[in-house]
Amino acid sequence: MIKIYSQSFRTYLKASTINMTQLLRTFxxxxxAFLELIFPRLCLVCNRHLLKNEIEICNPCCHKLPKTNFVKNPKDNLASQLFWGRINLENVIPIYYLKKEEALQELLYELKYRGNKEIGLELGRKAGQILKQEDLRSFDFLIPVPLHYKKxxxxxxxQSMVIAKGIHEILPIPINEGILYRKHNTKTQTHKNRYERWKNVEEIFDVRNNFSLAGKSILLIDDVxxxxxxIESCAKALSTIPETKISILTIGLASH
Ligand SMILES: [Zn+2]
Known part of the structure; x- marks a missing residue:
């Protein structure tokens, strides 16, 4: 008799758990739906309401972002040529062209100056998917370009770490942020000419505890x-580690 009672009690408990789960799901x-009504999720580019599977940018706007397609020829492209004769890099992969007053500029501004980390994660995921499609994933570590601690x-x-986290969600490559660091704080590069930019960041990065990266393949991540x-200054610091292979991924490639 006790057994029958305990069994039916268990069945009752099971049924109530299912009801509770359904109730919670409905709630x-x-x-x-209520939050969506008060705080609608809108595309950062076209202001259209986002679908459930869209984050910060709608699919049509995302498809319109101008891809460089350098992922198909990562060793020899317009961006890799910037470093020829200066430093030895394995792959140079900017994902999209960055043009003034176009959508990507607005998205990166959101990430960098308006505290919107979600768009950085999403752009990182898009970059990760593009690498995955081309089977370009044999990196041992992702290293975001570090900020000075004051900044x-x-x-x-x-922002580079946020992008790296997005890539990591798609390709489970570990992120290493302990080795490369910025020795000096520098003023923004935005209003500097080409020569001033090179002087501004010369030898400002260094590496610590570098033995763990010897012989490893590193993907250095930056926003633009x-x-x-x-990037060259970072790569130079990393190239002091014996036999490292250094590749670069950025979300944007600014027009020259
Ligand atoms: Zn849109």
Missing amino acids: KQYLS FLKRGYN LTTGAT
Whole structure:
């Protein structure tokens, strides 16, 4: 008799758990519909309401971002040529062309100056998917270009790290942020000419505990490739580690 009671009690418990789960799910659906009504999720580019699977940018706007397709020829392209005769890089892969007053500029501005980390993660995921499609994934570490700690404290995050995290969600390559660091804080590169940009970032990066990266393949991550000065300075610091292979990935390639 006790056995029968305990069995039916278990069945009752099981049924109530299912009901509770359904109830919670329905509540969550209502809550997200309500939040959507008050805080609608809109595309950062065209302001259209986003679908469930879209994050910060709608699919049509994303398809319109001008891809460089350098992922198909990562060793010899317009961007890799910036470094020829200066430093030995394995692959140079800017994902999109960055043009003034176009969508990507607005998205990267959101990431860098308006605290919108979600768009950085999403652009990182897109970059990760592009690498995956081309089967370009044999990297041992992702290393985001570091910010000086003063800038980090001011902004609260490193935009290159956010992009690296997005890539990591698609390709499970470990992120290493302990080895490369910025020795000096520098003024923004935005209003400097080509020569001033090179001088501004010369020898500002260094590496610590570098033995763990010996012989490894590194993918260095940054938001934008402009003259290549910052990237080259990072790559030079990393190239002091014996037998490292260094590749570069940026979301944007600024027009020259
Ligand atoms: Zn849109």
